[in-house]
Amino acid sequence: VSGTGITVVCSHDFGGASKIDGDNHQRTCSICGEKKTEGHTWDSGKVTKAATCKETGTKELTCTTCGATKTETVPLSTEHKYGGYTKVDANKHSHTCSVCGKKETVNHTWNAGKVTKKATCQEEGSKELTCTGCKTTKTVVVKKTAHSFTSWEKVDDAGHTRKCTVCDLTENGSHSAD
DSSP, rough: OOTTTOOOOOOBBBBBOOOOOSSSEEBBBBOOOEEEEEOOBBBEEEEEEEOOOOEEEEEEEEBTTTTOOEEEOOOOOOOOOOOOOOEEEESSSEEEBBBTTTTTEEEEEBBBOEEOOOOOOOSSSEEEBBTTOOOOOOEEEOOOOOOBBBOOOSSEEEEEEEEEETOEEEEEEEOOOO
């Protein structure tokens, strides 16, 4: 109180906050009328329009103290809605995003394949591979195999022999002492 040397201290009873502007809200003491200004405390927001790979979205944030709201832009999504792959050429396939039209072209991814002709020591074989993305197929050559020999058999005191079970190729060898 002025001129009495007595200082009165208010035990402030700040009520609810009211928005002042986009950055602040204010509370007023119901006892002495003192005003207290504070910055908004924004929640994480609620998406009001989801972003896509073509258009930004929006979300509304709310001040947890006074209830004021603001709108923010949600950046473009990096997620695309691609359709199935289609063959481009012998090496690549592509797919296109149904939302923004972005086309992605990548190399075929070949599976382990299915043998269509077994290779032997006389003839090359073949295998059909299928792309796991676009189901395109290709045939590859399987190299000739090694000979499939029987066990060595003694011919005489000087040597031994063995034969290929596929092509009848004969190999002769000399005995070797241990």
